[in-house]
Amino acid sequence: MLWRAVSEDSPGPKWSGLFAEYWPNYKRWWLKEGETARPTYAQSRAALVRHMPEIVPLYDDLCELAGGGDLAARFLSFYGPPPYLAGCSQAIWPGAQPVLVRNYDYNPTAFDSLVLRTKWQGRAVMGTSDGLWGMVDGVNDAGLAISLTFGGRRVVGDGFGVPLILRYVLQTCETAAEAGAVLARVPTHMSYNVTVLDKKRQYLTAMMAPDRDAVITHAAVATNHQENVEWVSHARFTATVERERFLLNRLTLHRDPQEKFIGAFLKPPLYSTAFHAGFGTLYTAVYKPRQRRMELRWPGTVWSLSMKDFQEGGRHIVLPGAA
Template sequence: MALVFRSIEESQPGPKLAGLFSEYWPAYRKWWAREGYSARPTYRECFRALKQHMPEIFPLYEEVVELVGGSDSQARFLSFYCPPKYLSGCSQAIWRGDTPFLVRNYDYHPRTFDAAILKTEWAGRRVVGMSDGVLGLLDGINDAGLVVSLTFGGRTQVGLGFGVPLILRYVLQFCETRDEAVAALARIPCHMSYNVTVLDSKGRYATVYMAPDREAVITDQPVATNHQAAVEWSSHARFTATVERERFLLQRLTLHSESESRFLDTFLRPPLYSTAFNAGFGTLYTAVYRISDIKLSLLWPGASWELPINGFTESTRSIQLPVSDK
């Protein structure tokens, strides 16, 4: 199947963002309400949670809610507060050479994916990243050279907290350094377990293990796959080969002397690259975030796309996904 990616630039929330939301809202609503509307927090509960934990983002949230229609269900969805469960695969690593960068594979189902790269200047901060639910981000970089990216943490526990894509958006809107980002990630409650890797303009990095039922753990790990300190969901770990992928990446970073291009090429081949699209864990894109020139590069087998924060242009790319092997 072909997957069409779009790059969209709109400094402030406006018709382009509203159009993107309108296009995906039927699918968003179906997913968000699949357990019934009563299973999701009320608007008042969402309001209070946002005001308590991310008050700086609240004016932006209200503006976007009004822009897309302002219904009760839209407002609750866009708060990202206590959404339904969602799982992904993903591998990510920090290249720690003279010009550090973050590279990640995003493994998910192609039919539940925005496939939109947004460049925004909300609250005076320029951000480029991969959209999720319009307000959220799967990964991104801001004009201070701060990069964040997520992987699923390999645990089934669900609790009171926010969907991690909104937390990443918050970090990129209001943080500039690794320490600021780590403090925010450790403070804001997350509804499931995720690993968030941070890299700043000075090459400082960290990976934060977020969870709904215990305090966040801050590590100096340059690699994250789909478990945290130890495997806690064995069947998921076997299916996604999370331990094998982590070992593979650590070996490439510590035991092998490889060029940047050779290291990047490993993300486009097994065991990091997955064609399990029917099972919801196929690699939809490889993202490379370079802090030296504040640029996103998207990679696929046989294709690439450069999206610098300065010189960002609107375009589309049609990517033919390989035949699924699972």
């Protein structure tokens, strides 16, 4: 995989160039069920105005940079996208300098492999891109870190793709409590577990779903189910219960030091090479919200990125078992 790190304070030529590069593949994915299966532009923008009004001016700017086309604008709204599943494990290591650690398990051919550092609307945000302005994990200049896992349910409903909800949290929130309030009210089109950690060591996990109210918990660990396993075959294949139990043991019974705890994400049972089924571990991310820093890790490789001194560049990464 070729990973890139790109920084652009305001939406401009760098983002426009990225969109032109990625759009053909995203367009095919977005239309795979037919155009009529997706909400109209009017419906999409109205949903943004209702649920995420603060970022509507940013959305309008990005639509213009993307060429002003109807399909692109509907895609960029993240409203009512096609269903998509991921694996993932995430946990808070609660030391004196707590960190948020996560594995992202997904199909490497359907992934941005891009770290974006932006200062859109005056708020600095750094994290792993999805859909070119959504985030699957990230941190902002207020010291708020966030990441997601799939919630392990088949239900698809009326709502947004969760990466845009994460972007919205990072653009508008400074504390875990503020993030929890957003996650409780913004509708998601599928079930996800979203974990947040702020600079004051406060954290929570929101279990979001399209067909029931979000459950806000003080859980430090999230894998691919919510309060109970509902999709049994998916749970068995992804070993979600076993991964959750393993992480809880690391936090409670063994009290691993930070580096040992992070290292466990790069080994079984957390690290996956099931790329044939679309659930291999693409990367391990470590977020240090007090320092406004992130690390991307692979076996034998660590890529450190700082919000204050962000270095653009690229990395070629070989994923074991991905061939």
